[in-house]
Amino acid sequence: MIAPHGGKLINRVASLLDRKKLLGEAKTMPRLVLDNEILKDFHNLAYGTYSPLTGFVTQKDFESVVRETKLASGLAWSIPITLDVTAKQAKGLKIGKKIALTDEKDTVQGILNLEEKYSFSKEEYMDKVFTVRNLDHPGVQMVHKMKPVLLGGPITLLYDDKPWFADYYMTPQETRERFQALKLSTVAGFQTRNAPHRGHEHIQKAALSEVDGVFIHPVIGEKKPGDFKDEVIIAAYQALIKNYYPKTRTVFSVWPVKMKYAGPREAVMHAIVRKNHGCTHHIVGRDHAGIGGYYGLYASQEIFDEVEDTGVHILRYNEVAYCYACEKTVFQKDCPHGQDKHYKISGTKLREFISLKKMPPQELCRPEVAEVLLSYDQPFV
Ligand SMILES: [Zn+2]
Structure with a gap:
């Protein structure tokens, strides 16, 4: 550990x-x-x-x-x-x-x-x-x-009573015990403030091909208007994990904290916090913890070239698309097919479908997850 x-x-x-x-x-x-x-x-x-x-x-x-x-x-x-x-x-x-x-x-x-x-x-x-x-x-x-x-x-x-989403909240001590019980010696932390789309799943599964377990750890707390509500994110992940993830290699918990959208600086905090929960690895994708184009798309990966002593191995992933020629989700750089064969996956797109009460295509979102998202009258903050 x-x-x-x-x-x-x-x-x-x-x-x-x-x-x-x-x-x-x-x-x-x-x-x-x-x-x-x-x-x-x-x-x-x-x-x-x-x-x-x-x-x-x-x-x-x-x-x-x-x-x-x-x-x-x-x-x-x-x-x-x-x-x-x-x-x-x-x-x-x-x-x-x-x-x-x-x-x-x-x-x-x-x-x-x-x-x-x-x-x-x-x-x-x-x-x-x-x-x-x-x-x-x-x-x-x-x-x-x-x-x-x-x-x-x-x-x-004074009180050990977990005031936020107690059913899904594990302390660092508890996640460490869970990883040990599941015999996961390497675990990749995944930070999110969003309901899961196929791009997130692709990245988490890519991490699972490199390490023993994935720790999905959404932030619970004040977010910006238009973000999915906490309970919606939790329910959506439950549906995704239930239908598509290996149970003994997947751990889910929530992290009560306010997002600061500090891009690279926040990515470093995210890595340290996951290390404290027992993660050996941390996933940093495109525009991690950024907002509104303030930070370079891969600035949150590049900061780890300077801040090396977090003690966490950073898994750096780039953009995911659904490729109609490959008939699967792919990292764009791993596939020879061009933009005309690629369906662009994004959280913005998913939020648009859900806000219009429309079923998103399976290239964008698993149907079991989409059903959960569509079951809420008001799924957004
Ligand atoms: Zn392809």
Whole structure:
């Protein structure tokens, strides 16, 4: 089994005993409400999804990640995991003290040991991580809206209750155990925020020809309007796996996190997160985690030429088409037939068929998957 990033799987979930003690202490702590998306990162930190991080990053790590694509320790890292507050909120919080972190219903979910309060440059964050400042980029918009002070320090999660799609959510510890139980010594992680079309299937099957197992790991959380809803993506994948995948070589779980659409920088995060789940390999396709043409089509593959020490083997794949001459899905570069024989497969095309309530052709989407997608009145965000 591959070691987690930094060597040790972080676990910041309180024991039952500690939970009781901390809940008692929390009554007198200052409180801070986490919005639903930061709450997801809070869980990710607690479960070791972001190993070796034990909490929201301190200034040294923040600046090192933004500027150098690594933690202050030198370990590869590409997007800082932050907790932002207003200047007024920050003023009332004391360094070295504990803060009770609550959800939006004011229920205490965990504790932050406040180590640092610091300001940061939004412009530098945008320039280095997103490489653009255009506010129509949803990730840039996210940075633009961030509050001016960041809180850093280790966290503790009080409840081990998996608030998002618990039936499909496995922690890194649990996926590692599953891979081991299935005797998968090499596993390729697959990142997605979409319902599966034939192109995704082709790539996942190509990975299966190289490794023991594939780990399909869709992002669950705030997305851009027009993306498929989380429950639709989950149901579509269940149908695909049930009908077309080897059960003992396929593992499915969801990852609650907000997409940042940071292209290459996000691809590096995706690889590290899958490594923490036990993946030896990570699949990076065309325009991985990109949006609106901001990043080169293969920039998310090329960044791994510079950021080499993720410890994950990157499987780089190019565009897939359905070829009428070959009578199957193909990587375009692997087939001698031209564009006139190729049916172009794309998520945009699939969304168009579904939004018109039309059955997509089998070149684009498996009928079992299409039926699921068409069964929803409103399948889009
Ligand atoms: Zn062909």
